[in-house]
Amino acid sequence: MNKHVSPRINRRAFVIGTAAVGAGLAVGLDIPFGGPAVVRAADGSPEVNAWVVVRPDDTVVIRIARSEMGQGSLTGLAQLVAEELECDWSKVTTEYPTPGQSVARKRAWGDFSTGGSRGIRSSQDYVRKGGATARVMLIEAAANEWKVPASECTVARGVITHKASGRTTTYGKVAEAAAKLTPPADVKLKDPKDWTIVGKGLLRLDTADKTTGAMVYGIDFKLPGMLNAAIKDCPVFGGKVKSFDDTKIAGMKGVKKVVKVGDSAVAVVADTWWHAKIALEILPIVWDEGDNAKVSSETIAKWLAEGLDDAQPAFVGNKNGDAKAAIAGAAKKIEAVYNYPYQNHATMEPMNATALYTADKCEVWCGTQNGEAAFAAVLEVSGLPAEKCDVHKLMLGGGFGRRGTTDYVRQAVAIAKQMPGTPIKLLWSREEDMTHGKYHPVTQCRMTGAFDADDNLIALHYRLSGQSILFSVRPEALQNGMDPAAFQGVAQSGEAAFGYAVPNLLIEHSMRNPHVPPGFWRGVNVNHNAIYMECFMDELAHEAGQDPLEFRRKLMGNHPKHLAVLNAVAERIGWDKPAPQGVYRGIAQVMGYGSYVAGAAEISVTDGNKIKVHRIVASTDPGYVVNPAQVERQIAGSFVYGLSALFYGGCTVKDGRIEQTNFDSYNSMRINEMPKVEAVMVPSGGFWGGVGEPTIGVAAPAVLNAYFAATGKRIRSVPLRDQNITFA
Secondary structure, eight states: OOOOOOOOOOHHHHHHHEETTTTEESSOOOOOOOOSSOEEOTTSOEEEETTEEEOTTSOEEEEOOSOOSSSOHHHHHHHHHHHHHTOOGGGEEEEOOOHHHHHHTTSTTOOOBOOTTOTTTTTHHHHHHHHHHHHHHHHHHHHHHHTSOGGGEEEETTEEEETTTTEEEEHHHHHHHHTTSOOOSOOOOOOGGGOSSTTSOOOOTTHHHHHHTOOOBGGGOOOTTOEEEEEEEOSSTTOEEEEEOGGGTTTSTTEEEEEEETTTEEEEEESSHHHHHHHHHHSOEEEEOOGGGGOOHHHHHHHHHHTTSTTSOOEEEEEESOHHHHHHTOSEEEEEEEEEOBBOOOOSSOOEEEEEEOSSOEEEEEOOSBHHHHHHHHHHHHOOOGGGEEEEEOBOSOOTTGGGSOHHHHHHHHHHHTSTTSOEEEEOOHHHHHHSOOBBOOEEEEEEEEEOTTSOEEEEEEEEEEOOHHHHHOGGGOBTTBOGGGGTTTBSSSTTBOOOOOSEEEEEEEEOOOSSOBOOOTTTHHHHHHHHHHHHHHHHHHHHTOOHHHHHHHTOTTOHHHHHHHHHHHHHHTTTSOOOTTOEEEEEEEEETTEEEEEEEEEEEETTTEEEEEEEEEEEEOSOOSOHHHHHHHHHHHHHHHHHHHHTOOBOEETTEEOOOSTTTSOOOOGGGOOEEEEEEOOOOSSOOOOTTTTHHHHHHHHHHHHHHHHSOOOOBSOGGGGTOEEO
16 A cells, blocks of 8 residues: 555544554544545555555455454455445455554544454444445446446446446446546445345455465564564563563573563563573563462452442442342242353464564554554554554454453564664463463352242342453443443343343442453453353243243343344254253353344253263344354354353462463363354344354353253353363
């Protein structure tokens, strides 16, 4: 892409206005769709607008601002643009713009953040308008050349036709002229019933390069003269570097420099990363671990348990009636306490970034889920203005929310700043990556349900105690101190709303924030809230002597979309028919990220503690399905993540530090443990929901409920490894 003249942007204003964890810039969205001056891509091809570049050979380059980390957004977004553009899909390729270029052009590409299953749903409107605008301009350019009304011209697969005269031309031939036109003030988008590219299970655009090894991830990136850095942060969160003795490694092979990074880390820079790593292991470092070194999983659990007491303060996230009074006067009640541990993102590619700093320029190459947040981090650490900085986004070797943060970017720039003019690649070791994450928050939940004399559920009290992610990463998003995201899946309304009608309801959160930093972990708060609510719904159904599916259905009359996905998954699993001999079923539903999802599992159990998950089904209503093949893969992938967390996940704290340091102690399920996965898509239209995260929430409760059906035992604490329960 061309480097455009950048307006001078106040660095401090930009950094403050940028949410460094994924919310993008706090300024309006202004997307230029073209104009009289021809903007050119790096190869000289004309840019019809910010989203579309057309080469003379009719290749269409679609710009993608969101990040690709295996979830398929790159292909899905390209489909949305191509649908409105009416181009030849076989000639489509993609490229990433940079956040620096976007800011210089008044945020031409909108939000760069890729998280919260927002990659497609929150940008679908303006990227489709980008494609439609380019189509109108390309047709107008052809019509001008032929001196005919544009209304008489049609286009299909990038070929423009004037039927009356029989003339045809291609996008590549008129792109130069189209790029000079003033874009239309408004464009009409296609009716979904007329889609020919969107809604099709097209092959992913990134598969070929991944298959051949041509794809460049951050860990692969190289620059001439580049040096490599290994880093070690204080093992206790909140601790600092007291001292280190670099003379002990001064003569080691390849070592170039030892630098302090911030208050809490030390890095060794060497000719190879291995030399840097070995030297860092030998380097004597004295830490000031502080009082957090006294914290353990046991002390955290005790503190959270205290938050379950009604006498402790709590934020109310969902309420109707008087649950406490109804429970006090009920014919009968039941109570249960569940808990959920810290979880590590455990991306296959550890955190890394390459930085090149000079007094006049600072550039970073990395995988990031939020290019603008990474850009803001570069500005802040480098001290340079926006027009002298940029971030070049590379393919991510896993994100899951972890790469929405910028700690590794900040470290890379801080190191490079101490070695001006030398490219520095910072690569975290696996151990560093495992023990310095931003973890799924630790929580506990006490639930109380009450029935009348006819076994009708009349009250439900749901009291959550635990960590707030927003308190740590975006305190400005708190609402009078409350974290609204803590109620994902059980909220009163919105994109993660509660799906049951209970006459007396109280859902509250006692916020307690240990020192271990939380982060957005795939599925986020929906994960534990779905386990708590859906497993307790099964407990309530059992207490009432009712079938778990029928019990739920009776509470969902006012929630038709929740009910629709529940019915769809029940039908696919065959809930109304006997399961095979020795096989037991469990079911669950939740709403998350604007989508309605349900799951059902079939399992068998041997020796009471060996679970074989034979089959797991998910139904989803995300409003619209852009690529059904990708939705199927996302569902399967989310179940791998969800079941791995259920059986193997969970991080523990000892002496203030995370104990799990590698995959030997933080395992992931294997292929032979993976069940058959079936996906049922029931898109109802009229809204756009997410895909990558919602279904993860129903995996664990469906299996846990099936385990109760098989054994009569309730599991209220995960991971299952701690209950001596394994895959069969």
